[in-house]
Amino acid sequence: MKKEKKPIPHWKFKLHEVIYEADTPAGKFFDIAILIVIIISVALVMMESVSSLLYEYAWQFYIAEWIITAIFTIEYILRIIAINKPKRYIFSFYGIVDLLSTLPSYIGFIFGGTNLLFAIRALRLLRIFRVLKITRYIGESRRLMLALRNSKAKILVFLFAVLIICIIAGTLMHLVEGRGSGFDNIPLSIYWCIVTLTTVGFGDIAPITPLGRLIASIIMITGYGIIAVPTGIVSAEFSKATKPITNTQVCPNCNEGRHLDNAEYCHNCGFKLNE
């Protein structure tokens, strides 16, 4: 692997095209192949966590893990070779994810252990973020993200308000229900309030006193009512995103494209629009 100072050797250019891009058939194939390996690897981690399966198919899991680790290692090396400035990949989000999901397998093979080992192996699940990358094929996801990003500030304010409601209601419930009834301390009561306000309602903790049940009712109705807030925010955002300004006129003078439906003159330069 002689390091040439000439622009980029052809094989490197080709490799980059296959590994980093998805325009060519080979690039698409590589992406899908890696995706399948990731899904298999995620499925393996899940199955290994089932005790009965782990004991029965111990060595099959062992072999499968070696194969997957090998594939990911090769992919990692190829990605470093294929790029001109490897640091750009190594320290990128996906670069770190790739390293974190490959390296621990080796550590796991060298050292033993059961619980820690598994926790380390579960890091491989991080690769699932890679799957998210395929959403770039689906144009819709960009619009979804945009609508969510636009309403981020409003949603944060809302969640902040929810948290304060939960802290106050949780403290109240702790004082009303007292110890020994599941509301033993304030953090636990706040946890219960979140469970209740979000309408999840596990039922492992439930109020017993009449006053506690009254407060619980108020919390529930509040939660039932204010779910409208994030929904309203995102709905409004989507409405805006899907029917912004439906006019397709473009100003022949300044090329401005956003016009009101009944516009006769360009709002940007005052040029007469021809309909």
Added chain:
Amino acid sequence: MKKEKKPIPHWKFKLHEVIYEADTPAGKFFDIAILIVIIISVALVMMESVSSLLYEYAWQFYIAEWIITAIFTIEYILRIIAINKPKRYIFSFYGIVDLLSTLPSYIGFIFGGTNLLFAIRALRLLRIFRVLKITRYIGESRRLMLALRNSKAKILVFLFAVLIICIIAGTLMHLVEGRGSGFDNIPLSIYWCIVTLTTVGFGDIAPITPLGRLIASIIMITGYGIIAVPTGIVSAEFSKATKPITNTQVCPNCNEGRHLDNAEYCHNCGFKLNE
């Protein structure tokens, strides 16, 4: 049943009108009669599943089943006779449903068994899809389906994101809560995450450790917040679908196309609109 090469014999034409169409009184009557038989048959399958009822009214159920099977068999045969190209019906969705919901009863009568028999008989429930057909009478359902179909891509992306959140959060919960607390393996933890994120919250499995409860709180608040996303998508779609101006009149004078539903004169040039 001589096969004539002449167009279609009158009785066949008549039969087709009654069985496949709903424009004539006879056709409407046939549709409603079959609908009632289906509903009775569905009710019977439900009641048979209740042990106490099954033991008490064993032979009544037996007779009712024979009658319903007979009716469905006759209907199936009539449908094949009435149509000119029977294959078109036999291999259509409703044709397969009709066969699948009639045939097993005969198999059940021939062979015995209790559990398997019931499972086979439950296939008759498939006929319920036929009930959906009546929704064609209700124009609203078409609009609902349209709005859902338009937002299908966005909703799939959303469900995909929900699934990835559940996989990562489920693995995390398994590692945090450990074995013996209901989070025994990752698939189970993912199941719990889905139960929690969708705000169902059965409570058969619930976190016990403080850290597990903290993660659970985050999952719950996430679920409470992101329910806004499908809602927002569908709301925006409905808003678009029910936009006030659905009038298709076009002014014969100035060609203006947007008119109120009750417009009699063009709002743009004052010309009388012909309806």
Added chain:
Amino acid sequence: MKKEKKPIPHWKFKLHEVIYEADTPAGKFFDIAILIVIIISVALVMMESVSSLLYEYAWQFYIAEWIITAIFTIEYILRIIAINKPKRYIFSFYGIVDLLSTLPSYIGFIFGGTNLLFAIRALRLLRIFRVLKITRYIGESRRLMLALRNSKAKILVFLFAVLIICIIAGTLMHLVEGRGSGFDNIPLSIYWCIVTLTTVGFGDIAPITPLGRLIASIIMITGYGIIAVPTGIVSAEFSKATKPITNTQVCPNCNEGRHLDNAEYCHNCGFKLNE
């Protein structure tokens, strides 16, 4: 109480004004007074259901009941006297409610019994519908009802679809989970499906088998996703109701008030609108 054939005696007119209308101070006072008695009566029925309270304050409840029954009886008689055509009141919805909520108390006093007696007395709760009448003071409720009524057809179609999903999913769960696990028969499984799909999730019945849990996950995600449908329907309806046509032009010729934003001619009579 001589029955005069002359129009309406003054006292009867006055009484009608007080009892049936709410424009005069006396009428308002009467309405509010009856409202308070109804709320007290509802509160009494609630408290009587609490065993400990019933035993302790038995005769106080007895007296309170007599007083309330007396007030309602007097009100009922007055309402019959005050109106010119008593049948119109007696056979109206509120007339029947008033009778049904007064009569049983007398039956209860004559015959004894405990359980049945209470069930009969609970009929008095029907009066609570009267409270709904005060909502006529709140203009908003009319708009709410209108939006709900407009989307009734769509919501019914939706609920019908939900029911069919529950029937099929319930049968499936019954077959998968089998007897002895809470999914003992199909109606019970359908009940569980409704509990799950609506994201209530009591947890008294929960799937145990992996396949059952997989189906449950699908039901939950479906329920989480399709809650968007009624929300979307009603949202769109409200959007329409709150920002219909914002134009405030009124045709000087035909007085038509609904015009498109850019209307220059009245869509009703073709008259030129002055802006």
Added chain:
Amino acid sequence: MKKEKKPIPHWKFKLHEVIYEADTPAGKFFDIAILIVIIISVALVMMESVSSLLYEYAWQFYIAEWIITAIFTIEYILRIIAINKPKRYIFSFYGIVDLLSTLPSYIGFIFGGTNLLFAIRALRLLRIFRVLKITRYIGESRRLMLALRNSKAKILVFLFAVLIICIIAGTLMHLVEGRGSGFDNIPLSIYWCIVTLTTVGFGDIAPITPLGRLIASIIMITGYGIIAVPTGIVSAEFSKATKPITNTQVCPNCNEGRHLDNAEYCHNCGFKLNE
């Protein structure tokens, strides 16, 4: 501290600027410092409620409490000194909260007790409302509040309807399920109805009889359906609030009032708009 009749001494003016305003760096620093102390104080109250922590770190909590009480006391005195008309602060909402959250600590130190003491100390949590004040930095919260305030009347009507549904359904469930099944009295049944209608579903109380389960199903589906109402209300309100055209410019030439936010020329007559 001589009381001068001259306008406001410079140090008082300075102090006011630091304590009550957030425009200067010192003012911002003071706000953030107090915020951090409040958060620490809230965290302390939470931790003290955990028995194990309280016993282990008893004296650390004691000292921390003294320090925080001292800081709040100094802040309270400074706020009174800094303002020209102290009564305006003392009897304001935040003035009362500040007093209520400081005074009890002293009472707690003087008298002993454990349960009551804690309840009193928990009053300090009221300070959390102060945190809400920082939301003034986030412009979004104002818009959220506005949308909620505008839909207040509609939401109240809705909650009132929910309450009446719960009262009637609760009475029905009490009568159907009878005593000994968790639906022992009407208030309890109403509590259960609220739990169910809001789709929380704890599961500590659940219907057992078939009829009870049928009613429960209806309640659940109602709750699942009518959640659309508050959501629809708030969505419509948000849509209105975020409508694309919020521009208040009016064309000086043709008086056209609807312009895009970035319009520079009137879209109707092409006249230059002055901003």
